[in-house]
Amino acid sequence: xxxxxxxxxxxxxxxxxxxxxxxxxxxxxxxxxxxxxxxxxxxxxxxxxxxxxxxxxxxxxxxxxxxxxxxxxxxxxxxxxxxxxxxxxxxxxxxxxxxxxxxxxxxxxxxxxxxxxxxxxxxxxxxxxxxxxxxxxxxxxxxxxxxxxxxxxxxxxxxxxxxxxxxxxxxxxxxxxxxxxxxxxxxxxxxxxxxxxxxxxxxxxxxxxxxxxxxxxxxxxxxxxxxxxxxx
Amino acid sequence: xxxxxxxxxxxxxxxxxxxxxxxxxxxxxxxxxxxxxxxxxxxxxxxxxxxxxxxxxxxxxxxxxxxxxxxxxxxxxxxxxxxxxxxxxxxxxxxxxxxxxxxxxxxxxxxxxxxxxxxxxxxxxxxxxxxxxxxxxxxxxxxxxxxxxxxxxxxxxxxxxxxxxxxxxxxxxxxxxxxxxxxxxxxxxxxxxxxxxxxxxxxxxxxxxxxxxxxx
Numbered sequence: 001x002x003x004x005x006x007x008x009x010x011x012x013x014x015x016x017x018x019x020x021x022x023x024x025x026x027x028x029x030x031x032x033x034x035x036x037x038x039x040x041x042x043x044x045x046x047x048x049x050x051x052x053x054x055x056x057x058x059x060x061x062x063x064x065x066x067x068x069x070x071x072x073x074x075x076x077x078x079x080x081x082x083x084x085x086x087x088x089x090x091x092x093x094x095x096x097x098x099x100x101x102x103x104x105x106x107x108x109x110x111x112x113x114x115x116x117x118x119x120x121x122x123x124x125x126x127x128x129x130x131x132x133x134x135x136x137x138x139x140x141x142x143x144x145x146x147x148x149x150x151x152x153x154x155x156x157x158x159x160x161x162x163x164x165x166x167x168x169x170x171x172x173x174x175x176x177x178x179x180x181x182x183x184x185x186x187x188x189x190x191x192x193x194x195x196x197x198x199x200x201x202x203x204x205x206x207x208x209x210x211x212x213x214x215x216x217x218x219x220x221x222x223x224x225x226x227x228x229x230x231x232x
Numbered sequence: 233x234x235x236x237x238x239x240x241x242x243x244x245x246x247x248x249x250x251x252x253x254x255x256x257x258x259x260x261x262x263x264x265x266x267x268x269x270x271x272x273x274x275x276x277x278x279x280x281x282x283x284x285x286x287x288x289x290x291x292x293x294x295x296x297x298x299x300x301x302x303x304x305x306x307x308x309x310x311x312x313x314x315x316x317x318x319x320x321x322x323x324x325x326x327x328x329x330x331x332x333x334x335x336x337x338x339x340x341x342x343x344x345x346x347x348x349x350x351x352x353x354x355x356x357x358x359x360x361x362x363x364x365x366x367x368x369x370x371x372x373x374x375x376x377x378x379x380x381x382x383x384x385x386x387x388x389x390x391x392x393x394x395x396x397x398x399x400x401x402x403x404x405x406x407x408x409x410x411x412x413x414x415x416x417x418x419x420x421x422x423x424x425x426x427x428x429x430x431x432x433x434x435x436x437x438x439x440x441x442x443x444x445x446x447x448x
Contacts, residue, residue, distance in 0.1 A: 003310040066384065066430035067423045068391035070402055075419040078409065082416035156294075163296040167395060174298060187306035195299040202294030 009184040010193050020176030021197055027172060028159040031097035035158070036151070038098060039105020044135070046110055057106065064103035069161055072096050077168045093165040097158065104154050112147030113139060145217045152209040156202055163198070173197055237414035242421060248404025249425055251318075255390045255400055258322045260383060263329025270334035275341060285334070292331035297392055300324040305396050321393035325386065332382055340375035341367075377441035384430045384437070391426075401425060 010017075046057040064072065076099075077092040087095070116139050124134035166175035177194040181187050235241070273285035292300070301324040308315040308323070344367060352362040394403035405422040409415050 002312065062431060062434070063423075063427060066388075066434055067426045068388040068402070070391040070394070071405075071419060071423045071426060074402075074405070074415075075423060078415040079419040080416070082414075160294075160296040163298040164392070166298075174296070188303065188310055191299055191302040191306065195295040195303065198296055198299060199291060199294040 005189055006186055007189050007193070009186050010180060010189050013180045013184070016176045016180060017173065017194065017197065020171060020173035021201070023171055024159070024162055024173040025201070027093070027097070027165070027170070028155075028162055031094060031101060031162070032155050032158060034094075034098045035101025036105055036155075038102030039109050042102055042106030043109035043113060046106060047113065061103045061106050064100055065107065069096065069100050070164055070167070072100060073164060073168060089165075089168045089170050093162075093168065093170045097162065097165075100161075101154070101158050105151065108147050108150045108154060109143070111150075112143040115146050116143045141216075148209075148213055148217070152206070152213075155209070156205050159201060159205060160198060235412050237408070237412045237417045237421075241408050241412055241418075244408050245401065245404055245418075245421055245425060248399060248401040249429075251398065251400035251404075252387065252390050252402075252429075255318060255321055255325070255393060255398070256383070256387050258318070259325035259329060259386055259390065262322055262326025263333050263382075263386070266326050266330035267333030267337065270330050271337050271341070274334060274338055289331045289334060292327060293335075297324070297328045297389055298395065300328050301392055301396055317393070317396055317398040320396060321390070321398050325389065325393070328389070329382070329386060332385070333379065336378045336382060337371075337375050339378075340371045343374050344370050373444045373447060377437045377444055380433055380437035380440065384433050387430055387433075388426065 042057055042061070045053055046061075048054065073093065073096040076096050077087065077089065080087065080092075120138050120142070121134055124138040125131070129137065162172055163174040165172050166178060169175065173194060177190050181190045184190065270285045270288060273281045274289075276282060301321060304324040304327070305315065305317075305320040308320060348366055348370070349362070352366040357365070390400055391402040393400055394406065397403065399407070401422060405418050409418045412418065
C-alpha cells in the first residue's frame with residue numbers, strides 16, 4: 001500500500017460536516033416524532049372494527065416493509081410529479097421517512113399491544129372505564145415498556161438510513177461528505193470521519209433512549225417480555 | 233425522443249433483478265461466514281476477543297450501510313487493487329450483515345437452557361452428538377425465522393449498491409428512467425419487483441416463527 005492518509009483537508013472542512021450533522025439530527029428527530037405518532041395511530045386503527053381500514057393498513061405495512069427505502073424515496077420524489085404532485089427534496093425526504101417509519105412502528109406497537117394480557121383490558125372495562133380510557137391508561141404504558149427496545153432500535157436504524165437522502169440532494173451529513181470528497185479527493189478519509197460522526201450519533205441515541213426508559217418506566221415493576229416480541 | 237415504457241423495458245428491469253439476486257446470495261454467504269466468526273468470538277473464552285467482537289458489532293450497527301459501501305469501495309482501492317463493484321458491494325454488505333446475524337444467532341444460542349448442555353453431557357454424548365441432536369435442533373428452530381427476516385433486509389439493502397454504480401435492480405431502474413422518462417411506471421414496477429421478492433420471504437419468516445412458538 002503506497003497510500004498516505006491525509007486528514008487535514010477533511011478537518012479543514014469540518015464546519016461543512018457539522019452543518020450536515022445538524023441537518024441529519026433535526027431531520028431524524030422530526031421524522032421519528034411524526035413516524036411514531038403515525039405508527040401509534042396505525043396500530044390503534046389496525047385493531048379497529050372496520051374491516052376496510054384493517055385491510056388498508058395491513059397492505060400499507062406490508063408494502064413498506066417489503067420494499068427498499070431507496071425505491072420509496074425515488075417513487076415519491078421522481079414518480080409522484082407524474083400525478084401532478086411536485087415536492088422539493090426535503091419534503092419528499094420527510095414524507096418518505098415518516099411513511100416508512102410509520103409502517104415499522106405500526107407493526108412494533110401492534111405486537112406490543114397484543115402482548116399486554118387481555119385480563120388488563122377486561123379489568124379496566126369492569127372498573128367502568130371507556131375503551132379509549134382503557135387504551136391510554138391501562139394498556140399503552142406496559143405495552144410501550146415491552147416494545148421500547150424494538151422501537152429504540154428502529155429509530156436508530158432510521159437515523160442511519162437518513163444517509164440515503166443524500167441521493168436526492170438533501171444536504172445531510174452524507175451529502176456534505178460527498179461534496180468534500182469531490183473537492184479534496186480524500187474519499188477514504190472523508191467517509192471514515194463521517195462514519196465516526198454517525199457512530200457518535202448512534203451512541204448518543206442509545207444514551208438518550210436509556211434515559212427516556214429510565215424516566216418513563218423506572219418506578220414500575222419489570223414486565224416479562226414474551227419471546228415472540230423479543231425476536232421480531 | 234424518449235422511448236415508451238413497455239415490455240422490453242420491463243425485461244431490462246428483470247435483468248437488473250438477476251443482479252439483485254446474485255448480490256443477495258453472495259452477501260448472504262459472506263454475512264453468514266463472517267457472522268459465524270463473530271458469534272464464535274463473542275461466545276468464546278478469551279475476554280479480549282469477546283470485546284473486539286462486541287466492538288465490531290456496535291460499530292457496524294452504529295454506522296450507515298452507505299458508509300460501509302463507500303469505505304470498502306474506496307478503501308480497497310487504496311491497496312492499488314482494481315475492485316469490481318460487485319465485490320466491493322458484497323464485502324460491504326457482508327460486514328453489515330455479520331453484525332446482525334451474529335446478534336440473531338447469539339440470541340438463539342443463549343435461549344437454550346444450560347441444563348440442556350449438562351443433560352447431554354450427563355448422558356455421555358460426544359460434543360458432535362450433543363450439538364447435532366440436542367443443541368442445534370433447538371437453536372435452529374429459534375434462529376431460522378429471524379434469519380429469513382434478515383434476508384429480506386439484505387435484499388432491500390442491496391439497492392444501495394446502485395449508488396456505487398452496480399447495475400442491479402435499482403440502478404437499472406434509474407437507467408430505464410433516463411431512457412423513457414416514465415418515472416412513475418418505472419419506480420412502481422421496481423417496487424413491485426422488490427415486493428414480489430420480499431413478501432413471500434416475510435410470510436415464510438412469520439409462519440416459521442409461529443411454528444417455533446408452538447413447538448416450545
